[in-house]
Amino acid sequence: MSEQLEAPLTQMKAQARQQAAQRGEWRRLPLIESARLRWGLAIGAVIYLFLALASVEVNWARVSEGAGRAVNFLGAFMQPDFISRYDDIVAGLLESLTMTLTSTVLGVLLAIPVGLGAARNISPLPIYFVCRAIIAVSRTFQEIIIAILFVVMFGFGPFAGMITLAFATIGFMAKLLAEDIEDLDWRQVEAVRATGASWWQTMNHAVQPQVMPRLIGLSMYRLDINFRESSVIGIVGAGGIGATLNTSLSRYEYDTSAAILLIIIAIVLLCEYSSSHVRRWTQ
């Protein structure tokens, strides 16, 4: 009903705009159509900005004192020091990389059953709710908060970090995998079922070939994310390069921190490049 009314209304508006344009009063279409909402949002934003900026306390004396350190830090980027903490950096990096790989593998393996369960078109309702709940819990909390809990449970070290990243991977992969399964081409599933295939055979020959390219691409992407995350969960004691970075920063050894940051950037770039390569190759 409302759609039928709306069509002539938009036509009338378009005519009014055209007449205004002929009089030389052309204005472009606003992003938000309703004028009241547009002005309401703008005024709300101004009031919010005022309140927020008023509540931000800035210690300008401390900031100006820190300006010298900022210059030191930028200088350190020009001359990063890879040598003097070489052993710590290598140990931290190896820990980060091993954590990344094992957690991605474990996370993806665990995410596949959860993802199958969370796809509405192939799983019964009770299983669907359980799997969706797992996904929601794993996605809501930041990796670092989960890491705090797991460090308390499993002790300091890369094991806690690996479990954390695997846990976060489950939510991410399972959600995207479930969405992928939900909009898969149903005709192929029907064709395979019509031959009298069992549930496993249907999954293996109808569902898996359709989602596999995307699954591989997403796993590569998650590998990349896990490496980035593994560089911070060390701050709370879950192993990896983050701990080394944190130590070097609190010792004011900016040249070492600069070296670590540059290494992180380089590895992320490498990951991104190779993952885009793999994705092109699988599709």
Added chain:
Amino acid sequence: MPVSFTSQGLPVWRRRTTRAQWLQYIAWLAGVSLFLLCWKMISDNTMWVFVEDAGRQGADLISRMTPPEWGYANVLWKPMWDTLNIATLGTALGIVMAFPVAFLAARNTTPHPLIRSAALMVIVSSRSINSLIWAMLLVTILGPGVLAGIIAIALRSIGFVGKLLYEAIEEIHPTPVEAISATGASRMQVMNYGVLPQIMPAFAGISVYRWDINIRESTVLGLVGAGGIGLQLNASINSLAWDQVSVIFIMIFATVLVSEWISARVRHAII
């Protein structure tokens, strides 16, 4: 099609050729060996004694976290407001910086290929460093506080918003741009009337999406001293007040859910 023959000479369908099958076996072997090697390195660095009593530790943790000390929530309203400010002001600042970077990085609007690679470099380095690391750096430079958090969030957002926005700019229709250039419009006018209206919906969607992510990230920035509710979280964890920690977790959970809902609604309305 890969076909093998039985001893009677009958053709049998196979999924892969012999060569492809062997390559697959070797790839699996290499992958599994790499995984086991990594697993061994982690296992060497782990105190298995601590892992064995993880179940008991977990149960102990849960018993200490319940019941949550609800009275503590009164202390948390100001830090929560700070957290929201870090996320919102940080996103705003990040967007303002990302906007020109995206135009410089898009292939069809960049003034020069050299500038384009510089802009891409900015985007990549901002993206590959986590906001927590940015916060660590800024806390040493600016001192602990909300300001360091805002700038950390802003610096991290540049890469995200910049990347998605420049991809949106590269995908615009060339027709309106050509039409407006044909009227003799200057470069800025073409941007303003040809490019901008086409990317505005994508831009609004990306910004709200990043705001939603930033709310999550700003809840933990306090762990390194950059203000917000993370500071209280850190204090409570250090004093082993787990019943306060559970209150903080519930507040974070609620805030994240609400921000996710708002962001989903806004993006739905735009698209």
